[in-house]
Amino acid sequence: MSGILFDLDGVLYLCREAIPGAAAAVAWVRQQQLPHLFLTNTTSLPRQYLVERLAGYGIQAEPESILTPPVAAANWLRTHIEGPVALFVPEKTLGEYAGIEILDSQAESGAAAVVIGDLGRRWDFTTLNRAFRLLMQEPRPRLVALGMTRYWRAYDGLRLDVAAFVAALEHASGIKAEVLGKPAAAFYRDALAQLGTTAAQTVMVGDDIQGDIRGAQEAGLQAVLVQTGKFRPDDLERGIRPDAVLPSVAAFPCWWLRR
Numbered sequence: 182m183s184g185i186l187f188d189l190d191g192v193l194y195l196c197r198e199a200i201p202g203a204a205a206a207v208a209w210v211r212q213q214q215l216p217h218l219f220l221t222n223t224t225s226l227p228r229q230y231l232v233e234r235l236a237g238y239g240i241q242a243e244p245e246s247i248l249t250p251p252v253a254a255a256n257w258l259r260t261h262i263e264g265p266v267a268l269f270v271p272e273k274t275l276g277e278y279a280g281i282e283i284l285d286s287q288a289e290s291g292a293a294a295v296v297i298g299d300l301g302r303r304w305d306f307t308t309l310n311r312a313f314r315l316l317m318q319e320p321r322p323r324l325v326a327l328g329m330t331r332y333w334r335a336y337d338g339l340r341l342d343v344a345a346f347v348a349a350l351e352h353a354s355g356i357k358a359e360v361l362g363k364p365a366a367a368f369y370r371d372a373l374a375q376l377g378t379t380a381a382q383t384v385m386v387g388d389d390i391q392g393d394i395r396g397a398q399e400a401g402l403q404a405v406l407v408q409t410g411k412f413r414p415d416d417l418e419r420g421i422r423p424d425a426v427l428p429s430v431a432a433f434p435c436w437w438l439r440r
């Protein structure tokens with residue numbers, strides 16, 4: 182193996198604090214000059230914010246070494262869609278869609294694609310129904326999902342993530358979403374292309390049994406589950422077998438050396 186993909190939330194940090202030992206583990210990977218990329222389903226922040234957040238935890242990263250669903254989606258929209266795009270994404274990330282024609286934020290028709298990200302508390306019936314109305318117009322637009330993460334762990338407990346809203350829109354409109362984020366194999370292929378390694382040479386390190394472990398394994402990668410972040414003991418009873426289970430990312434260098 183020669184390449185590493187690190188999930189961010191729940192692996193390197195949690196609730197605005199670094200996971201103990203995460204900075205040392207990433208520093209070790211950099212010192213060993215192992216090809217690595219940060220592969221996150223975070224759709225609420227642009228890459229530059231993530232670089233600064235990581236720096237605040239003592240973790241060094243460059244914007245180019247972070248792949249997020251908005252970046253992958255913007256690339257996909259540029260090559261697959263002609264016409265205005267309706268964005269249901271946090272304002273902070275609009276900069277990632279530079280050069281793409283954006284539909285007026287009140288319009289209920291005329292979208293060539295509808296992009297669904299994690300709006301968190303900004304989701305309400307009117308907003309979700311506007312996405313639905315756009316999808317029901319002829320010609321039917323494409324539906325783009327920024328990942329299919331089911332939920333995440335916030336300071337006050339688990340919270341619904343983008344998949345719940347995408348599933349509702351798919352179900353109501355009959356349109357299957359193009360997923361640009363974990364667990365989609367296409368997102369892993371984007372990451373491998375950027376890393377320059379094959380799937381068989383690459384390991385994903387994550388806390389999400391579905392998005393990180395099942396997603397990576399289905400794309401042909403190895404996958405290491407860490408018992409931090411959203412990990413719950415019953416994750417290991419769902420028929421998905423991680424290639425390794427580590428107490429946290431702090432144990433990653435030892436695991437890598439012992440393989």
Ligand SMILES: [Mg+2]
Pocket residue numbers: 188189190191192387388389410
């Ligand atoms: Mg995570």
